[in-house]
Amino acid sequence: MTATVKSANGQEAFWNGDAAQAWVETQGVLDQMFRPFEDALVAAVAAQPGNRILDIGCGTGSVIRAVARRLGHRCTGVDISEAMIAAARAIAAREGVNADFIRADAQTHDFAPESFDMIVSRFGVMFFDDPVAAFANLRRSACSGGALRFAAWRSAGDNPFMTAAERAAAPFLPDMPVRQKDAPGQFGFADQQRVARILEDSGWRDIEIAPIDVECVIPRAALDGYITRLGPLGRILPQMDAATRGKVIEAVRAAFAPFVQADEVRFIAACWMVAARA
Numbered sequence: 001m002t003a004t005v006k007s008a009n010g011q012e013a014f015w016n017g018d019a020a021q022a023w024v025e026t027q028g029v030l031d032q033m034f035r036p037f038e039d040a041l042v043a044a045v046a047a048q049p050g051n052r053i054l055d056i057g058c059g060t061g062s063v064i065r066a067v068a069r070r071l072g073h074r075c076t077g078v079d080i081s082e083a084m085i086a087a088a089r090a091i092a093a094r095e096g097v098n099a100d101f102i103r104a105d106a107q108t109h110d111f112a113p114e115s116f117d118m119i120v121s122r123f124g125v126m127f128f129d130d131p132v133a134a135f136a137n138l139r140r141s142a143c144s145g146g147a148l149r150f151a152a153w154r155s156a157g158d159n160p161f162m163t164a165a166e167r168a169a170a171p172f173l174p175d176m177p178v179r180q181k182d183a184p185g186q187f188g189f190a191d192q193q194r195v196a197r198i199l200e201d202s203g204w205r206d207i208e209i210a211p212i213d214v215e216c217v218i219p220r221a222a223l224d225g226y227i228t229r230l231g232p233l234g235r236i237l238p239q240m241d242a243a244t245r246g247k248v249i250e251a252v253r254a255a256f257a258p259f260v261q262a263d264e265v266r267f268i269a270a271c272w273m274v275a276a277r278a
Helices: 018-025 027-033 035-046 062-071 082-095 131-141 160-172 192-201 220-229 231-239 242-259
Strands: 052-056 074-079 099-103 116-122 142-153 205-219 264-277
Touching (some): 027 035, 027 220, 035 142, 052 062, 062 074, 062 116, 082 099, 131 192, 160 242, 160 264, 220 231, 242 264
Parallel strands (some): 074 099
């Protein structure tokens, strides 16, 4: 299923450009990295009544495939990225998983009213240009008493692994974009009180926001690809001359050294686990 995508803050262009292809090509590593959050969301779905599940910002579909595979629920994933949705459909078909995927902006997509028993997301809800409107739209798609459960990052300061590359590269790249507080993006939901206000203003109730610290792991062999392809650095590196690029990569590798343990890279993901009810 395809829908017209409208996004006022550039997210549509970003997630349908080179960055999206990098995410598709590294998704195996990212899914491994964030498997603890996938498991937590599957457990949350299993604990709730109803079997109609919507995954917001589903990417290539790892969470929604896990829900469908383990619980047999009727699953739908939505994402603004055409490349990710195409990959999600291909992987689901290859694995024989019964899941539907919609390419759309969840903030404005015309979901059928009261069509989902539970809405979940693994790091997919921090990118809306109008989060109150987005969560109001999602609430309308949930049945009465339907559940919402999502994981979102806490602050950049709480997550040194996630900011190590840009901090190490900063001396070489004075024009690298600076993350803006509360702006759509990875740390857009860092402020707990702001998240609570967004959910309250969009009509959700029984809101619970709990800090969680989760150990994540990737193979050491995957680290170079991770640091050179994703995030702000991944967008800037291809534009550099070879000499500067080499210096930046060397500095960034050194910044990640504290996280390397033998053949693995380990770090703590400092996040919120958010629950609410329609």
